[in-house]
Amino acid sequence: METTDRNLSRRNFIKISGLTGTALTLGIGFSASGKDMAIVRASSAETTSIEVNAWISIDTQGKVTIVNHRSEMGQGSFQSVPQMIAEELEVSLDQVNIVFAPGNGRKYGSQVTGGSSTIRGSYQKLLRLGASARHMLVETAAKRWGVAAGDCYAENGEVIHKASGKKLNYGDLVAEAAKLEPPKEVTLKNPKDYKIIRKPLPRKDTPIKVNGKAIFGLDFKLPGMLFAVVERSPRFQGKVVKFDDSETRKVPGVKFVLKVNRDEFDNMREGVAVVATNTWAAIQGRKVLKVDWDDSAFLHHNSEELYAKMRELVKGDPISFRTMGNTAKTFAKAEKKVEATYETPYESHSCMEPLNCVANVTDDKCEIWGPIQGPDWIQQNICGHLKLPPEKVIVNMTFLGGGFGRKAFTDYPYEAVMISKEIKAPVQVVWTREDDMTIGPFRPGMVYQCKGVVTEGGRIGSFETKISGQNMDLQNPGADKSAYNSSDTEGFLEGYFNSIPHYSFGDSPLDSPVPVMWWRSVYASTNAFAFESFLDELAVKAEKDPLDFRRQHLGERYQLLIDKLETVSNWKARKRNEGLPAEASAKVGYGVAITECFSSIVGEVVKVSKDSEGKIKIEKVWAVMDCGWYVNPDIIKAQIEGSIIMALGAATKHETTFNDGKAVERNFDSYKMPRIQDTPEIEVHIMDNEEKAGGVGEPALPPFTPALTNAIFDLTGKRIRKLPFSLDAIE
Amino acid sequence: MATITLKLNNKSHTIDADPKMPLLWAIRDLVGLTGTKYGCGIAQCGACTVHLEGKPVRSCSIPVLVAANKNVTTIEGLSSENSDVVQRAWILEQVPQCGYCQSGQIMAASALLKSKPNPSDKDIDMAMQGHICRCGTYPRIRKAIKKAAQLMAQK
Numbered sequence: 001m002e003t004t005d006r007n008l009s010r011r012n013f014i015k016i017s018g019l020t021g022t023a024l025t026l027g028i029g030f031s032a033s034g035k036d037m038a039i040v041r042a043s044s045a046e047t048t049s050i051e052v053n054a055w056i057s058i059d060t061q062g063k064v065t066i067v068n069h070r071s072e073m074g075q076g077s078f079q080s081v082p083q084m085i086a087e088e089l090e091v092s093l094d095q096v097n098i099v100f101a102p103g104n105g106r107k108y109g110s111q112v113t114g115g116s117s118t119i120r121g122s123y124q125k126l127l128r129l130g131a132s133a134r135h136m137l138v139e140t141a142a143k144r145w146g147v148a149a150g151d152c153y154a155e156n157g158e159v160i161h162k163a164s165g166k167k168l169n170y171g172d173l174v175a176e177a178a179k180l181e182p183p184k185e186v187t188l189k190n191p192k193d194y195k196i197i198r199k200p201l202p203r204k205d206t207p208i209k210v211n212g213k214a215i216f217g218l219d220f221k222l223p224g225m226l227f228a229v230v231e232r233s234p235r236f237q238g239k240v241v242k243f244d245d246s247e248t249r250k251v252p253g254v255k256f257v258l259k260v261n262r263d264e265f266d267n268m269r270e271g272v273a274v275v276a277t278n279t280w281a282a283i284q285g286r287k288v289l290k291v292d293w294d295d296s297a298f299l300h301h302n303s304e305e306l307y308a309k310m311r312e313l314v315k316g317d318p319i320s321f322r323t324m325g326n327t328a329k330t331f332a333k334a335e336k337k338v339e340a341t342y343e344t345p346y347e348s349h350s351c352m353e354p355l356n357c358v359a360n361v362t363d364d365k366c367e368i369w370g371p372i373q374g375p376d377w378i379q380q381n382i383c384g385h386l387k388l389p390p391e392k393v394i395v396n397m398t399f400l401g402g403g404f405g406r407k408a409f410t411d412y413p414y415e416a417v418m419i420s421k422e423i424k425a426p427v428q429v430v431w432t433r434e435d436d437m438t439i440g441p442f443r444p445g446m447v448y449q450c451k452g453v454v455t456e457g458g459r460i461g462s463f464e465t466k467i468s469g470q471n472m473d474l475q476n477p478g479a480d481k482s483a484y485n486s487s488d489t490e491g492f493l494e495g496y497f498n499s500i501p502h503y504s505f506g507d508s509p510l511d512s513p514v515p516v517m518w519w520r521s522v523y524a525s526t527n528a529f530a531f532e533s534f535l536d537e538l539a540v541k542a543e544k545d546p547l548d549f550r551r552q553h554l555g556e557r558y559q560l561l562i563d564k565l566e567t568v569s570n571w572k573a574r575k576r577n578e579g580l581p582a583e584a585s586a587k588v589g590y591g592v593a594i595t596e597c598f599s600s601i602v603g604e605v606v607k608v609s610k611d612s613e614g615k616i617k618i619e620k621v622w623a624v625m626d627c628g629w630y631v632n633p634d635i636i637k638a639q640i641e642g643s644i645i646m647a648l649g650a651a652t653k654h655e656t657t658f659n660d661g662k663a664v665e666r667n668f669d670s671y672k673m674p675r676i677q678d679t680p681e682i683e684v685h686i687m688d689n690e691e692k693a694g695g696v697g698e699p700a701l702p703p704f705t706p707a708l709t710n711a712i713f714d715l716t717g718k719r720i721r722k723l724p725f726s727l728d729a730i731e
Numbered sequence: 732m733a734t735i736t737l738k739l740n741n742k743s744h745t746i747d748a749d750p751k752m753p754l755l756w757a758i759r760d761l762v763g764l765t766g767t768k769y770g771c772g773i774a775q776c777g778a779c780t781v782h783l784e785g786k787p788v789r790s791c792s793i794p795v796l797v798a799a800n801k802n803v804t805t806i807e808g809l810s811s812e813n814s815d816v817v818q819r820a821w822i823l824e825q826v827p828q829c830g831y832c833q834s835g836q837i838m839a840a841s842a843l844l845k846s847k848p849n850p851s852d853k854d855i856d857m858a859m860q861g862h863i864c865r866c867g868t869y870p871r872i873r874k875a876i877k878k879a880a881q882l883m884a885q886k
Contacts, residue, residue, distance in 0.1 A: 074829030074866045202825055207813055209830030210821045212766015212806040216831055219765035227760065252732055252749065278760035279769075280752045352770055352778060352831040352865045401768070401831025402865050433771045634825055638871070642828055645867025668775035668863060677856040679869040 103375025116695020353401020589715025
């Protein structure tokens, strides 16, 4: 490990935790291939310091520090990562300090917080890490007492000798324990013995999130720091011809006006930065800045044109991703068949904390602080641009005021770095809400064409979807444009592939200058609307109950989830006017959808009613999640509630449209969000099983919208095939 | 530019500011209290909510001059150690996810409970509808407001 790196990490660590003195540091070493992982012991020189290559540290007072190597953007890694490690280490979370790791992919493996991957991607190694430290502490105590390690156990930060009841605190053992070879094999606890995992323990970040003490990116300040806002091309690819800053420079507080670039998938996007002593002065300076843009080199598209193109594209031959049998032939010959087209909108991520980043570039070093989903990516990106070694590019994490995929992008830290480098001062670049909402990248709009066949026996005979929309991967320079989009089936239950005789999934990508990026649950967020609406249409064609229709194609794990969903929603006994006064003219409808993504399966039932004025009300949502092995049921419940409400927004409230090459919706007055009064009652259930851990932060989003539109169909007979739609305007 | 006295959380701060600067930026950038958040700048999201003479206002849309010499309370002034009943209820119900909008939500809830110690669902809708939470913590916000009302009644 490089000296500078260690010193810096230690300095930061001490600053955050106040920890000093001897500490046992364990880390996961990655082999050169980056694949084989082994637990390694820190060298003796490192036992008095805290290495970055580490999740666990213990000081001589017994205080434990656990590193969260992932972003905390609301989804709960700040709680769940330590909660896992503490279980195997046998310490209470009350004894634990939690610190963020700076970006360092070589030491932590991937830190990109996306794909609902924090738990499912690391739980086995983090549990082993906790257990390994526990073994070493027990062994040290046993040696000191002259007894067998097997006669001792660890509990609550102490090692206890069973026979005598003698105890030693971890703090008394740590210096010696650090000298031991870590065990090659460790025994992990049986889930039935868990004391911390599976418990709805309150989040350790809650207290600082209710009194203003939590530091988000926008709250981070450095001495002498300046504030910048950037006028970026209102059209996606405009170039700065010239700018006039004569009025800008008259605004009190404005210090610099400069041209700046922002890297967007290796395209350089241009802007003019106004740098001032406070945010408001920078905003005022920007208002009177005059920029001439050259935006003649590309299409000034509008939404109508984009969707017209996609509707054409789905009629052609797609790039096939996953196929079985012959869907075209089966469809042509079939008697009972259905064909439908579904459309989903472009969306803005609109995190409540707009994009921002602090950068401080000095002669030989670059340091960044911000709300960041991919600190290791950003480190790599900046190292490349500035030609600096990784130890000279420090990416520090703050809390994120939402992420949803947008904050994994490297453009906004890069822009901050370029400004700081130019003005030779620390700077915070603040995106206004309008910047955040109009610059992108966006969730791509999609058009789906589905063709399906129902057999005589009422099963799915054939299922074909063709997708058109922007493939996010194709934005990278040199991308192979003939490659299929492997996310074409995201959201579709894996179980269907074993039972549907003919299926075909393919895409016809749309070429467009609109920048696009992951949006919570990514392609599943739109695919599922098409897949699960279409399955409902097939069930109607088959004249079968929509849950029974799905059930007959699925194996045991799905059956258990469907059983649960049926029970909790009282599906079989559902009545059209249940729960309403007898005289009410209103009726109710029920819809269901089940989707699978990021290794978790979620089923949701939505109940809707219609009042005398024709307004649809969502009476209740039942959600059942099967995410296999899990950590904190209350965080899961919160993620499911939040996913459903975010889906509700994209289904019934907001969309980003384009006109004349610009995003039309600029702030929350036109990009309408769901509010407290729009929120239905949500009842959540989690399946208990021994399956591998699946994702939690995203998988509950995709099934909501089709469950809602299927319920509206059940109630009104009207099939909704285009999003967003208004609940107030269903005929 | 003008010299303005801000009475924030019972403490006076003298700042030199453009009188048209929104109170939000004066609190954040000039005084340095960052619990009050920027979300939209046009009074649509509620993240910047503070109390001005006890009433909830959108600090992004009030010029700092209007708040001069008046009592302003921010989230930091509610209580720094979470002794306030609304903060306690927010912890008990585990409301925050990302947490960014919660300062504004809590300030609005606190003002609601002062005028209506036992709010109905409709009262909660009316008082909180100006506040956006992108994480979707609304069900828990509703529960926490009812919990806070209970805690107040037990006093």
